[in-house]
Amino acid sequence: MIEVLYFAWLRERAGTAREKVETQAPTVAALVEELRGRSEGHALALSDLRAVRVAVDQKLAAFDAPLVGAREVAFFPPMTGG
Amino acid sequence: MEVRIALDPFDPGAExxxxxxxxxxxxxxxxxxxxxxxxxxxxxxxxYPGMTESAIAAMVEEARARFGLTAARVIHRHGRLDVGEPIMMVLAAAPHRRAAFEAAEFLMDYLKSRAPFWKKELGPGGETWVAARDEDEAALGRWGGAT
Incomplete structure (x- = not known):
């Protein structure tokens, strides 16, 4: 079970801020593939990964990062702090 | 070293x-x-509550080690802000001015592109998510890495 979080326009497109996902996906990329099948909104949110950043357990990660033991995965656009 | 994520306005002079x-x-x-x-x-x-605090704390620690800061504070707001309100503040103290200036710039550059905040503009045309700027990302190169 992984807690999946969405922020900013990814949250708006996916239609949810967080959801629990039952998955055996070995990598972030494999999880993305599964999430795209959840709804049209999910597919739209995750359609262009060049515009998406990911954090695994609150640390920035790459899409090929392994998910072994991960509890939380977050998807969001490039950050605009400051 | 102090990191504060605040919903309420803060007073830069008092800080x-x-x-x-x-x-x-x-x-x-x-x-x-x-x-x-x-x-x-x-x-x-x-x-992103949780990651915001830990990501900024890591930047502050990096700045402390790199520039020899004796004290540092980062304050960043979230929620709704009106025009003219302070969004964020960085304070850096060091033995000499160059280190203090550089540490403040280092922290600003990293806050822009590596702290999990997202801005939405509310204006006459409705609501628009602010896009990250290439030059903000490129600014990290000055510090020897974009990680």
Whole structure:
């Protein structure tokens, strides 16, 4: 079970801020593939990964990062702090 | 070293005068303010509670080690902000001015592109998510890496 979080326009497109996902996906990329099948909104949110950043357990990660033991995965656009 | 993520407004003057920089020869502070460009009426800032604090704490620790800071404070707001309100503030204290200036710039550059905040502009044309700028990402190169 992984807690999946969405922020900013990814949250708006996916239609949810967080959801629990039952998955055996070995990598972030494999999880993305599964999430795209959840709804049209999910597919739209995750359609262009060049515009998406990911954090695994609150640390920035790459899409090929392994998910072994991960509890939380977050998807969001490039950050605009400051 | 202190990191504060705040929903409520803060007073930059009070932060500066209350900043304990004993032993430092230089204190640099930077305050970011909501601009009223293009009829913008307000900003809505979203963040990732938990990761925001830990990511900024890591940046502050890196700045402390790299520039020899004796004290540092980062304050960043979230929620709805009106034009003219302070968004964030960085305070850096070091033995000498160059280190304090550089540490403040280092922290600003990393806050822009590596702290999990997202700004939405509310204006006459409705709501728009602010896009990250290539030059902000490129600015990280100055510090020897974009990680």
């Amino acid at each position: 500066l005068s209350g900043f304990s920089a004993a032993g430092a020869g230089a204190v640099v502070s930077f305050t970011g303010v909501v601009r009223g460009d293009g009829g913008l009426s307000a900003l809505e800032i979203e963040h």
